[in-house]
Amino acid sequence: MSTGGTLLPPGLQRLLLLPALLTILLFLVVPLGFVLVYSFLTPGTYGGVVWRFSTDAYLQFLFERDLFDDSLTFNPAYLQIYARSFLQAAVATVSCLVVGLPTAYFIATRPPARRQAWLLLVTVPYWVNLLIRTVSMLFLIRDEGPINAALLALGVVDRPLRIAYTDFAIGLGLFYSYLPFMVLPLYAAIERFDFRLVDAAYDLYADRWTILRKVILPVVRPGIVAGCLLVFIPSIGAFIAPDLLGGGRNLMIGNLIALQFQSSRNWPFGSAAAIILLTIVLLALLLFARQQRRLGEARG
Amino acid sequence: MQPRRRCAIGIEGVRKRFGDGDQAVEALAGVTLEIADNAFFTLLGPSGCGKTTLLRLIAGFEQADAGRILLFGEDIGGLPPNRRPVNTVFQHYALFPHMTVAENVAFGLERLGRPRAEIEATVRRMLELVKLGPLAGRRPAQLSGGQQQRVALARALAPHPRVLLLDEPLSALDLKLRREMRVELKQLQEENGITFLFVTHDQEEALTMSDRIAVMSEGRVQQVGSPQEIYDRPRNRFVAEFIGQGNFLPVTIERIEGGTALCRTGFGARLVAPASRELAAGTRAILAIRPERLRLTAPGEAGAALCGRIERLVYVGSDTDCRVRLEGGPVVEVRLRNAGDGVPPAGPGAPVGIAFDPAAARLLPEEG
Ligand SMILES: Nc1ncnc2c1ncn2[C@@H]1O[C@H](COP(=O)(O)OP(=O)(O)O)[C@@H](O)[C@H]1O
Ligand SMILES: [Mg+2]
Numbered sequence: 001m002s003t004g005g006t007l008l009p010p011g012l013q014r015l016l017l018l019p020a021l022l023t024i025l026l027f028l029v030v031p032l033g034f035v036l037v038y039s040f041l042t043p044g045t046y047g048g049v050v051w052r053f054s055t056d057a058y059l060q061f062l063f064e065r066d067l068f069d070d071s072l073t074f075n076p077a078y079l080q081i082y083a084r085s086f087l088q089a090a091v092a093t094v095s096c097l098v099v100g101l102p103t104a105y106f107i108a109t110r111p112p113a114r115r116q117a118w119l120l121l122v123t124v125p126y127w128v129n130l131l132i133r134t135v136s137m138l139f140l141i142r143d144e145g146p147i148n149a150a151l152l153a154l155g156v157v158d159r160p161l162r163i164a165y166t167d168f169a170i171g172l173g174l175f176y177s178y179l180p181f182m183v184l185p186l187y188a189a190i191e192r193f194d195f196r197l198v199d200a201a202y203d204l205y206a207d208r209w210t211i212l213r214k215v216i217l218p219v220v221r222p223g224i225v226a227g228c229l230l231v232f233i234p235s236i237g238a239f240i241a242p243d244l245l246g247g248g249r250n251l252m253i254g255n256l257i258a259l260q261f262q263s264s265r266n267w268p269f270g271s272a273a274a275i276i277l278l279t280i281v282l283l284a285l286l287l288f289a290r291q292q293r294r295l296g297e298a299r300g
Numbered sequence: 301m302q303p304r305r306r307c308a309i310g311i312e313g314v315r316k317r318f319g320d321g322d323q324a325v326e327a328l329a330g331v332t333l334e335i336a337d338n339a340f341f342t343l344l345g346p347s348g349c350g351k352t353t354l355l356r357l358i359a360g361f362e363q364a365d366a367g368r369i370l371l372f373g374e375d376i377g378g379l380p381p382n383r384r385p386v387n388t389v390f391q392h393y394a395l396f397p398h399m400t401v402a403e404n405v406a407f408g409l410e411r412l413g414r415p416r417a418e419i420e421a422t423v424r425r426m427l428e429l430v431k432l433g434p435l436a437g438r439r440p441a442q443l444s445g446g447q448q449q450r451v452a453l454a455r456a457l458a459p460h461p462r463v464l465l466l467d468e469p470l471s472a473l474d475l476k477l478r479r480e481m482r483v484e485l486k487q488l489q490e491e492n493g494i495t496f497l498f499v500t501h502d503q504e505e506a507l508t509m510s511d512r513i514a515v516m517s518e519g520r521v522q523q524v525g526s527p528q529e530i531y532d533r534p535r536n537r538f539v540a541e542f543i544g545q546g547n548f549l550p551v552t553i554e555r556i557e558g559g560t561a562l563c564r565t566g567f568g569a570r571l572v573a574p575a576s577r578e579l580a581a582g583t584r585a586i587l588a589i590r591p592e593r594l595r596l597t598a599p600g601e602a603g604a605a606l607c608g609r610i611e612r613l614v615y616v617g618s619d620t621d622c623r624v625r626l627e628g629g630p631v632v633e634v635r636l637r638n639a640g641d642g643v644p645p646a647g648p649g650a651p652v653g654i655a656f657d658p659a660a661a662r663l664l665p666e667e668g
Binding site for chain 1: 380388455
């Protein structure tokens with residue numbers, strides 16, 4: 001049985017994968033190796049690294065080293081940055097889900113000819129560079145921006161509403177940046193959903209709420225999971241939104257890492273921060289996959 | 301005649317139209333039916349005649365534009381599907397893909413809030429009934445078409461509905477399985493004492509399973525009756541043509557004597573058929589007769605009503621289909637049993653006579 005087609009003999013079929021493999025090796029595995037190695041080295045005075053092994057970067061993540069007696073005291077500042085990033089990403093994911101689900105449902109239930117047009121509209125933001133979009137958002141929400149001008153003119157507020165440079169602004173930015181990542185997989189799942197199942201459940205004495213909970217959501221769950229991952233993962237490491245909209249005051253992981261390679265000139269610490277983020281994401285994915293499998297087994 | 305039974309479903313002047321303006325489709329153009337309790341009742345008609353629409357109205361998925369639907373005498377028009385004590389076996393089964401066979405069957409019982417132990421017992425009994433006990437833990441995707449069909453059946457039967465609606469449940473199965481399932485379905489219906497309203501476009505299915513058949517076309521009921529009545533005494537040309545095969549000869553009724561009409565064809569043959577109340581002497585009509593009711597005789601034999609020449613013989617196993625071109629007239633089909641009795645048909649071109657029992661012929665109104 002041939003499933004790969006007869007275009008190439010079986011021996012040559014792996015060649016199809018070669019360009020992608022080389023790209024990943026060159027641009028992902030090799031740099032990641034550097035990052036991993038750098039995180040165990042000593043920072044150079046003007047950036048870069050000194051090739052001397054050290055675990056200081058990881059210690060620095062949790063502890064502060066006393067300049068005089070070299071003792072370590074617990075410092076939660078960086079943990080807080082991670083916790084804030086996690087929270088921001090979680091809020092962005094949930095907001096995207098809440099807004100994306102009805103949107104995707106609406107598009108998927110239009111006549112097939114019109115769905116393409118709606119999908120195209122969903123991707124419109126990507127025609128503009130993310131940086132430009134984020135800066136425009138800043139112009140909208142800053143104290144002198146049109147939103148505050150309108151609120152002032154209408155007399156809703158008597159001082160400009162503080163939106164820019166807050167955690168809320170960061171959340172708004174993340175939500176807006178990644179909403180299409182939620183809508184598209186949800187759309188794909190709902191579009192494939194067989195709505196005759198709704199009739200079947202309705203016929204078998206289920207009310208609307210039960211149909212949603214017991215039939216629609218479980219069947220489209222792979223789409224929900226894909227959407228959540230696609231929003232959560234880039235959100236937790238996001239750089240542009242927190243940098244521009246948060247005004248660099250409330251750091252997120254992305255800013256922390258960028259800082260280390262720029263003004264702080266502590267490449268090992270920046271590398272360690274990146275490795276820690278990567279580990280957290282991988283662990284979360286692993287736990288998630290394991291739970292999915294267990295759920296599948298419990299059912300099957 | 302069957303004894304008069306309680307009416308399970310009453311359909312009174314039901315109309316349903318989809319869309320509006322130029323694109324409006326009249327799916328049901330005034331349907332009135334009475335379906336007796338415990339009956340195996342079949343809606344038979346070509347694709348697009350409104351069968352599914354009628355089922356969906358009874359199940360509650362659509363609202364009628366006019367007319368009433370009664371369930372055991374009670375108007376159920378206002379109830380949503382989840383409050384109607386009827387269940388449906390859907391055309392493409394619509395099994396829940398994320399649930400096991402057992403979970404699918406338990407779904408309705410759980411919604412009704414039955415106790416756990418009762419649900420488990422019922423599910424087990426249902427799966428045994430459809431011979432799927434060992435597959436209780438499988439997912440629908442791991443089942444064959446026939447097995448999925450049985451799960452759909454068990455799922456719809458489990459809450460013990462008063463009426464089971466079946467929308468072409470066998471159409472996706474292969475012929476052999478379809479034949480087996482016909483017998484099983486009929487048995488299930490008789491053993492469970494549930495009214496089955498069965499939809500099909502397959503006349504053989506309808507004839508073999510049903511207590512009564514309603515033949516539909518273009519949103520209207522053309523005839524209601526037992527399988528024999530529908531087959532032997534079709535009321536119009538549509539019914540006669542849709543069920544089984546037929547020869548249709550245009551005739552003029554010359555005289556009516558007692559219960560017998562003397563007719564004359566356009567090509568000069570004289571035929572006799574039972575008179576019909578609606579058709580007076582002097583009117584034009586269609587004389588319908590089934591191919592298997594015709595016999596071949598020696599040419600010019602006394603009993604032969606028609607004569608012609610054999611045009612083609614088609615062997616179909618148990619029978620031979622014989623096309624005969626009548627002298628100065630159309631072609632008729634004669635179906636001969638291959639049982640070795642009777643005159644073996646000669647080859648193409650041979651002159652033959654055709655005889656039939658006048659009681660087997662039907663006079664139908666001229667239009668369709
Ligand atoms: N939801 C609908 N919207 C528009 N037209 C419909 C709808 N459902 C059925 N129809 C039309 O009504 C007619 C009857 O359809 P249906 O009841 O499905 O026929 P059947 O089941 O006998 O094949 C068809 O012409 C069909 O196109
Ligand atoms: Mg149909």
